[in-house]
Amino acid sequence: MSALSTKHLLGIKYINTDDIHLILQTAKEFKEVINRPIKKVPSLRDLTIANLFFENSTRTRISFELAQKRLSADVINFSASASSVKKGETLLDTVNNILAMKVDMIVMRHSSVGAPMFLANKIDANIINAGDGTHEHPTQALLDAYSIKEKVGELKGVRVAIIGDIRHSRVALSNIYCLTKMGAEVMLAGPPTLIPKHIESLGVKVTYNVKEALEWCDVANILRIQLERQDIKYFPTLREYALYYGITKEILDSLNKKILIMHPGPINRGVEISSDAADSPQSIILDQVENGVAIRMAIMFLLAGRSFT
């Protein structure tokens, strides 16, 4: 168990538990590295990595770029809004042109489900999925798993509630795959319109009552309402959503235990979570962000180490 079983990180669905263990374990050593006075190691100094963001991002993009720089890789950034994509170039042409300039690894976010899988079949470079539409966001799930493991000690048997807009969330799907593979229990909670039918077949519980989920869980991962992906009305108003499904300090204090609060960001304060809950000592939202850099360093280090042979 010291090499990944895959050349690309396309989704948690496509990797096994050994891979997840290896990534979490390697990330632990990288977390020590990024807390040193000199936060940089020379591992990937002969690699060039392209970050292709066809969809907006702050956290993930900065996190990937920092991770790459701390591994001493050369980085090029690309965003669709300022590129030839606007002139009508296809995805494959864009990527092939970038690869022709000798790029070794691609980190890609795209609004279309399956875009990284499509590329993986066509090109040689390692591909890391940084989010494809409403499908998967594997690095987020891995950093969430790492953050839970760091605070709780292990993942097996931990009860995690994922609350909010499950239907449009790639974080939710990747988290479900990752947590169930690692032996954690998962419950989804939110309005019935935002929870896909038959999602129980992935081995998760479903409730439409947020209080019930909070009473059941050890960790609550709260998701943003993705208005940009909602073509129709799934609930009457944001105010009503906040009233019935929003997490507040009062609800957390009414529980007979202290649960951990997570959020993949960006937060809509006052909608899915109130400010006093997001900033409470139970919240590990900023730990997640710190761990994100370590996880991404681990993934790129492991993929790079594998690809040479």
Place this chain on the structure above:
Amino acid sequence: MQSRVILDHKQIALIIDRLCYQITETHKDFKEAVLIGVQPRGVDLAERLFDRFKQLFPDYKIPYGKLDITFYRDDFRRSDKAFSPSVTDIEFSIEGKNVLLIDDVLFTGRTIRSALDALLDFGRPNDVELVVLIDRRLQRHVPIQAKYIGKTIDSIISEKVKVFWQDKDGMDKVEIITEPIINVEN
């Protein structure tokens, strides 16, 4: 596969004592000295030296740390080996200190070269000295020498030198393992 024991537990105990006294001779009161074991196998020797120091000189306080060099290796992406990192644990500043870098076997010298890179990311030591149990003196790839040596041996590249420790492997010993030369000509 043939193996030959070149050091047994008695000899290793003597060597550890001798290394302790030799190091003490140069470092006197250990005011500026720190011990750093190179992960994974150098840490075993470092721990043994550290424990023996405490027994011999209970008044001296010597800081002891572990250094992992996985992310600094120069053969990353160049060999079939998959690397898994170990813990780095240096809880003190090495700025201006006299670092005793400890590894079990000095062979090509590349591990120590990487270890120097890794070490310098923690600060600028006053000097760095190398302590090894076994020095395979004929196979160096880089100009690196140890200052404190348990035993110097002449071996050929195809031979392997393996160090066993009581805590981990059930006994203290050093073996040379020789792969049989197979003649494939008919």
